[in-house]
Amino acid sequence: MWTSSSNVRVLALLPALAASAVAQHGAYFTMGSPALVIESLDPLLNPGTQSAHVHSVVGGSAFGPTMDFALTQTSKCTTFGVTVDNSNYWMPAVYFYKNGKFTLVPEAPPKHKVYYKYGKGDNTPDLERSEFPQNFRMMSGDSNLRSDDGSFGSAGSQLNWQCHGSGNQRATGFPKGFTSCSGNYVGGLAATMRFPSCWNGQDFNPDRPMAHMAFPINQDGMAGCPDGFKEARFPEIMMEYWLDVSQFDGQYGADEVPWVISNGDPTGFGFHMDFLNGWKPGVLAKAIRGCDIGNTGDPLDSPQCFGAGSVQSEDAKQACKIAPVINQDIGLNGPLSQLPGCNPIQPGPGPATKPANCAGAVIARPTSATTASTADATTATSAPANSPSPVKSSSSAPPSPTDTGSGLQPVSVNSTSGVWKAAGCYLDALNPRSLGNGQLEWWGQPITSSNCVEHCDSIGAKYAGTENGGQCFCGNELVNSANRPGKCTSSCAGDKSEVCGGPALLSIYSLDGIVALQKRKTHHSHGRHFKATL
Secondary structure, eight states: OBOOGGGOOOOOOOHHHHHHHSOOOBSEEEEEEOOSEEESOOTTTSTTBOOSSOEEEEEBTTOOSSOOHHHHTTOSOBSSSBTTBOOEEEEEOEEEEETTEEEEOOEEEEEEEEEEEOBOTTSSBOTTBOOOOTTOEEEEEOTTOOSOOSOSSTTTTOOEEEEOBSSOOEESSOOOSOSOOOBSSSOSEEEEEEOOOEEOSOOOOTTSTTTTEEOOSSSSTGGGSOTTOOSEEOOEEEEEEEEOOGGGTTSSOTTOBOEEETTTBSSSTTOEEEEEOOBOTTHHHHHHHHOOBTTSOOOTTSTTTTOTTOBOOHHHHHHOOOOOSSOOOOSTTSOBSSOSSSOOOOOOSSOOOOOSSOOOOBOOOOGGGTSSOOTTOOOOOOOOTTOOOOEEOSOSSOOSTTOOSSSOBOOOEEETTEEEEEEEEEEOOOTTOSBGGGOOOOOSSOOOHHHHHHHHHHTTOSEEEEETTTEEEEESOEESOOBOTTOOOOBOSSOTTBBOOBTTEEEEEESSSOOEEEOOOHHHHHHHHHHHTO
16 A cells, blocks of 8 residues: 555645535536446557556447447447437546455446536536537546646646545545545545546547647636637536445555556546547537536436437446457456556656556457447548649559458459459558548448448449448548558458458458558648538
């Protein structure tokens, strides 16, 4: 256990937390959620691979190693009461550490509670707020922090840990001064954190995950956003993560901190949260104009909020689960001798460093998550008139189109326009997608490379691409990609003998079996796409 005093700066009661404790009307609403799955995935920072540490995930059931907006809309259920929210939210799990053993701390009701806040200083709706664009994503916090770097205050994430016991001890990092968090009206240890809400119009950048967002400087309108971040102001998301620590009562002293975040952080400062938008378009925009039920307990299916039929039962929320895709012991069956993954304890106070030789295994999305109908499947768009000149691949011949490295075979497809041939395996840049502006194609049948080619040919696209066993993209240009011979090894959902790319990898087809690569500045293209979908 650790007894450092660096993480016990007790905070004054935050106004947001006061609002959560007192039932009142206001320009916000709340939703509680059980976990959808607990495993080592993070499609924002580690797309297509096992993530660095274990996360607790809530939201739509389409969650997987690689994600975009279209995939969220294929969710068959959601863990939230409001069924039109198929967004995903995730945060690191927490462990109890004693005698060299790590015990996964169970979650306590309400487990994950999310607040959507969109009020002005007078607590009336701020009409300058916008709903999130499709494919929008963000995070709050820094996994590497091990001390207070000044980013947690009123103008920051407002990270707060609280023992909801008789003493209600709270701090920015893990609090001390208690041996039990029982005895209050609810009990438990909880983290609270808010997301930034001011946007500069750019996409999420995994190398600089907070660069496109900023926290507001006050509550009112676009004027409340800092310069450079006035492209849009979104509802402020605040989340609580509740843990049931009652089984550990009496096993630690009041001057000890026995908790460790799954990233190897024993201080609590490295807690963080991620968000990937999956709201049905138009629904949130309407709600933030008139839903003022606050914390009163009034139903979210009221006309001014989400309307009749929009709220599901508690049993339906609890029943929404998905199986993990990572074969990893995370401690569900008993204590562990080390944290899952490669996460040695790093108490700081300096930032944590990434251990060597800790690359996550590449994994494929389960095909069942990608074969459901999507309400937003659209056809590919043509290349813009000002597209840069093509940059040819290094060889004019098809770059190893038959070498899949898996024994699976690419196909040749007779279509209306002629015979489409395999052009090879290519990287999907993901942020934004390399083919078809990221628009998933679907026509009611499990995906194969053959039917993807036929579909793309029917809508006049130059290229067809299949990815991750169950995704089809069509387009007239392949942008910011690179040849990856032999790396496409995922079998197709509709025909296991055909190859359909891999995680963040596209099996590309064209009429001549050749593809021309194009380079483009990412932020220009994706920024225009986002503005069009605000």
